[in-house]
Amino acid sequence: MATIHESAEIETATKAEEQQVINTLVLAFSSDPMMRWFYPSTNDYMEYFPEFVRLYGGKAFDHGTAHTLHDFAAAALWLPPDVDPDEDALVALFQEALPEERLAHTFSVMEQLDGYHPTEPYWHLPVIGVGPTQQRRGYGSTLMQYALETCDREGEIAYLESSNPLNISLYVRHGFEILGVIQEETMPPLIPMVRTPRE
Template sequence: MTHATLATLSPPAKTASRTPADQALSIIQSAFEQDPPVRWLYPSDADYQRYFPDFAAALGAPAFTEGTLALNAAAAALWVQPGSEPDEAALGALIERSIPAHRQADVFAVIEEMGAHHPEEPHWYLPVLGTHPEMQGRGHGAALLRPVLEVCDRTGVSAYLEATTERNRALYARHGFEATAEIRVADCPPLTAMVRSPR
């Protein structure tokens, strides 16, 4: 996939001086503020504000270096293309410094379980897609799904993600994703592993 495939749309004028990565992480931070698994990870507002953008950035690290960041004025998607992976070293280091020691084993277990449900064959991975809360339900997130799903169909490659709420499970189902497993670890709210086969 070329960088042009996921062309970044022009941001509002007030954010024009910020980088696409900054814009994306700001949107993602707003979007996940009430997300159950994310707030299990960082229950305190201070820790959420301080650490969650780095957590998202590590999960979707290749999106920033390989041109697979999808962004518009209201939504951001961190796509990881086949052959690439999240930055596990950065993720592990962040967990060790931002999560209390007595909770780290559970957090690492959630991450491990997420990895275990990926398709075995090469696939596109969507670790993070967020829409600013005030702009949800207007198709902004869906607009960031379509270009990659078209690539999947054209190249015969599947896509995978973990849905964290009933609302986003429904969004992904409308785009052809099917639930393959429920991820339940410790007292973390469940995540749904979802795979979309190429069409």
């Protein structure tokens, strides 16, 4: 079981703090296999990934479900049941940012993901990350457990897609199960996972 740091004060990030949260996540994902497959160029990554985070998880700021700790050392964006990412805007962003071959693979992945989404109401974790200098201190586990307590209390499913195989063990420790593996040719694996609420 992951250690919960008593000193870790989890805070809800406001809309005004959105950029600070995104900055943390940009650093956290700078070596993520899937995200760097999308944006192998550093310039492209810095230009497009912040907007990807905004479109994929930014609605968390509107619902009070953007969590941070230790002065933005780590952050997690959760979407409550029936709140979805802005898919049309994501498609437009991909069309602007990706070459044709990568774009075709991306659209295929999006279609495959639709088949893994739970059919009943669920909490979605689009993005969670810890700044590179703050990793291996249990901050990711602390943020994860904090949100999952809500899922358990409300009796609702949690769902995520892991873009980095190194994070699978963290998610499994918190009760997530692998649903499958999505992979297109040279693209790193994307792993949808689900967690049923605990009594």
